[in-house]
Amino acid sequence: MNYEVAVVGAGVVGLATAYHVMRAPGGSRVAVVDALGGPGMGDTSRSVGGFRTAFTSSVNRVLARSSVEFYEEVQRGGYDLGMRRIGYMFLATASSVDALGKLLGDGADFLDEGELEEMGIRTHVSNLDDAAVLGLEDLVGGFLYRDAGIFDPHLIVEYYVEKLEEMGCDFKYGAEARIVMEPTRPLGIPGEPFPWQEVRARGFRVGDAEVNADTVVLATGAWTGSMLDDAGFPLPLRPLRRMAYSVSATSGALGELLSRDIPALVIPGGVFLRPDPGGAFHVEFGLRRPYGPEDPEPEAWELGALPVLSSYLPAFEGVAPSDSWVGRYDMNIVTGTPIVERLADGLLVAAGTSGSGVMKADAIGRVAAALALGKERVELHGGISMDPMALSAPSGEERLVI
Amino acid sequence: MNYEVAVVGAGVVGLATAYHVMRAPGGSRVAVVDALGGPGMGDTSRSVGGFRTAFTSSVNRVLARSSVEFYEEVQRGGYDLGMRRIGYMFLATASSVDALGKLLGDGADFLDEGELEEMGIRTHVSNLDDAAVLGLEDLVGGFLYRDAGIFDPHLIVEYYVEKLEEMGCDFKYGAEARIVMEPTRPLGIPGEPFPWQEVRARGFRVGDAEVNADTVVLATGAWTGSMLDDAGFPLPLRPLRRMAYSVSATSGALGELLSRDIPALVIPGGVFLRPDPGGAFHVEFGLRRPYGPEDPEPEAWELGALPVLSSYLPAFEGVAPSDSWVGRYDMNIVTGTPIVERLADGLLVAAGTSGSGVMKADAIGRVAAALALGKERVELHGGISMDPMALSAPSGEERLVI
Structure with a gap:
């Protein structure tokens, strides 16, 4: 089986990502895989379900405002998300x-x-x-x-799952996925990829079964930091x-x-x-x-x-x-803003939601979907257009290798 | 025993810090403690001993230039550090x-x-x-x-150790130090400090023996990231x-x-x-x-x-x-520059040297010493004056707690 996009993590960020990939013109074969027994059972399930659009960071403001307005539109359309602007x-x-x-x-x-x-x-x-x-x-x-209030994260998860099932997304639960990397210039020697080789992601493995995907999106919430440490792509996530x-x-x-x-x-x-x-x-x-x-x-x-x-x-x-x-x-300990970025060919991360993930998830999903589909611009709900690389990890000017 | 400053880590950064604390007017009782069997046996011993003053980051340029010139002055004074400007x-x-x-x-x-x-x-x-x-x-x-060349990190370590011994610094090797924190507003209940309490560092513990210090400086190189994760002060160090x-x-x-x-x-x-x-x-x-x-x-x-x-x-x-x-x-994965910062009352970190620690150590030690002594300015070798808080960890604008 070969997917165009495989999303690891069926929390609200992973679901929103899969949803916006599948909604894009042309359609894509998409899989969502999660180590837990169902959708929204990780960080999402632990949210107390408040939302606001007040943040010191303009990035968080834009992502939250757009996502909250999207959820409100869904609810106005007759799908109850438990939203109430109680302030x-x-x-x-x-x-x-x-x-x-x-x-x-x-x-x-x-x-x-x-x-x-x-x-x-x-x-x-x-x-x-x-x-x-x-x-x-x-x-x-x-x-x-x-411009703040409450919603029910569980109902937002249900909304995305229902839409994804309608579009034919494959779900796999109770499956701990490991990213499979391969060298971009193989030597043909056992043990590849060696840590000095350039790599790309080929898909993921659950147990002994490998599933191929053009792009793997890690939407693994608070697990992301340690998963990426192990994979050799450290980000300031804790x-x-x-x-x-x-x-x-x-x-x-x-x-x-x-x-x-x-x-x-x-x-x-x-x-x-x-x-x-x-x-x-x-x-x-x-x-x-x-x-x-x-x-x-x-x-x-x-x-x-x-x-x-x-x-x-x-x-x-x-x-x-x-x-x-x-x-x-899933804290970005440096800027408190999400990190959506291509880490290697075929490997994206959508994480670092920093305690306001549900209220920003729809916008984060749109950005991750745009990156997965190779788009140069992404339009958030409400019409704001942005560069999908705008949510890259914070980095300084030190780039001289030796 | 009560020290004014206890430095954890006898690598070149910790030694330079202790040296500049003790050289400051007034003098201080200083201890240097290290888990390994002698000075400079951690990251410092693994350096291949090159130096340069070319960096993309202006912070690294300033720190390296000042430190390299200091080492050259030491060598001109008759103390061979193996320095040669071979380029x-x-x-x-x-x-x-x-x-x-x-x-x-x-x-x-x-x-x-x-x-x-x-x-x-x-x-x-x-x-x-x-x-x-x-x-x-x-x-x-x-x-x-x-403006680059080679030096011998081992000889730089020996230089600082010799000067520190002359000034009466206490060294303790083979001693794995753990920071001792206490609540700033104690409840008088077993189990303090709880993780929601504000804390300050009181000193360090080696085995069952506690040593008090007004300020503890963590100069623990590549170990710093995980030590501070465990202590609850995460920094983007790997x-x-x-x-x-x-x-x-x-x-x-x-x-x-x-x-x-x-x-x-x-x-x-x-x-x-x-x-x-x-x-x-x-x-x-x-x-x-x-x-x-x-x-x-x-x-x-x-x-x-x-x-x-x-x-x-x-x-x-x-x-x-x-x-x-x-x-x-000891990489600062965000900016590639050192982090010298007060993390809590009585607790400093001097780390994140990012692969150019020996060539920047003297300046980093001066900054850490100035912070430990509560100074508002620090003068590097060569006369550049800076705010000792200028090497704080990178951080964004997101500060709204909820």
Whole structure:
């Protein structure tokens, strides 16, 4: 079997890539292969499902805006993706208010302390017992950024899978794919390709079976960094973990808080609160040293997230999560922007989504598809046209080999 | 015991750092600790000992020029470092000559084919049997860059060690140091520091013994990337390997070639030839995928380096190396420039020398020493003054946490 494009990774980025390859005029034989048992079961499944179009990086802004508008169009077309523009509110302290105002600019409304208190947010926390130990500061207001909200990553995955199946894409799950490289100038000697030879990708191997493809796209999320290290194409990618929790909010103080239709909250101290209209709150808690082994941190709720959360939102006092997991970001540790690039003849990477992958996935998929198909321009949803090589890995000027 | 500065890594960068800390007015109690059995036994020992001041990056140019001039002053003062400005010649093909000319500019003399042939270099190789398989191109000339040459890294190490011992530096070898971090706002709970707590370095631990230091400097070369990954401070550093060989040249065609006082040669195909006036040539052979495990490549001489080398330099035909090893670069995979930066309170890194560490070490040591001592400016040898934070890791604009 020979595919024109084989996508390794059935997360939302890989699916969007396959979708835009198959939608291109002429059609292509496309395969999507994943080590896990189904689509969207890696990083995508760990997302708490928030979106925004506010980023400090203009690259991320463009990718997110275009993708979010695409998802909205899909939903307007009758395919529910769970999207609701409930907004993000960035809670500000005296020490962060100026920087946040500059970042968010005209895109946000400023709510004062009184308005926050009315929403159930405690603004004066510096008198609390643990304030010094927790590093808590009083709130001076909140920037409500309206071009943001929530969606359901699982439904976005289902959308792409359904469309891909309609177009005849081949899926293979539970299959750990290894890239097969061959020398561009073979010596005809066992052991090739040697590491000093120039190589191209020929396809991938699952167990003993080899599948050929003109182009292999690695859309392997947080696994990409170590896979490419092993293959000899190092990129500044690292798997970053965040603690994630789900808290039931069907009754009591939390049910009451949820019923007020509060926006998603970015809370000082590394906590992100994402309302789930189905009757819960999702909580993400950031680590200052997030690059260790991917174990959960059992004390992180009790000693880390909860004291911060319940200081600013008294409704959370004494609450225990009903579920917890480790969120995973595929971080570009240098620029925080995706890397979509041709690494060798026949080998592309589409990774480095840096914690905002679902909300940028459609645009990233379009860029990767354009590279796979050898196009010189790519048009994102909404009409922005860009050079598909614009998402190459960051690099400096040092190029003199010796 | 409490040190003001503890340097982890007794390679040339760590030694230069310790030296410039101790030389600063006021003096400091300094320790240098290394996992290996003596100074300069890691990456430094694997250098083939060439230097140049030509780099595409202006940062590398400044660091190399200043360090090389410092070493020359040391040697003029009567301390032999094996320095000889024999020059580097970059051999040029039709496809590389324009780019090389632009890079090297006025700093180089152009030698034509006839002059190369007189030196024993074969310029017309495209008619050779293996030319196509090896990707060999004819030479059109060579750029002889005179501000370059050879030195003995081992003697530079000895110089710093001798000076450090005179100043009373404590050395500890065979000691694998682990950084000890403590929370800046302790909770008083077992298990601290948790990964969500802000931390500072308190010193280092060797086995069960803890040594305190106000500042710990990681000058751990090619080990730095994985050490900092484990500590949760990821940097775009990777250990890069090159194959290195020594070829005896005391007689015959190679002895004759050496006696012509040829410059170091940068040969198309990834080969670097470094004459050793003691009666040998050192050869470095670059890999196109150099980031795999650090094993030697047994076929690399016979199938890789030798066919290229003997095509351009017939004196090498049929030669076998008398010694071979794996050279190791501490690569900054993004910019190819050193990273000297404060990662946390009390913790500095001085790494990322990217294959030109010995020739830049004195300047890197001055920058690291200035950071360790809290200075706002650092003066390099030769008088250039710079901000010691100028060598921070490359980073983009994406800083919005959520």
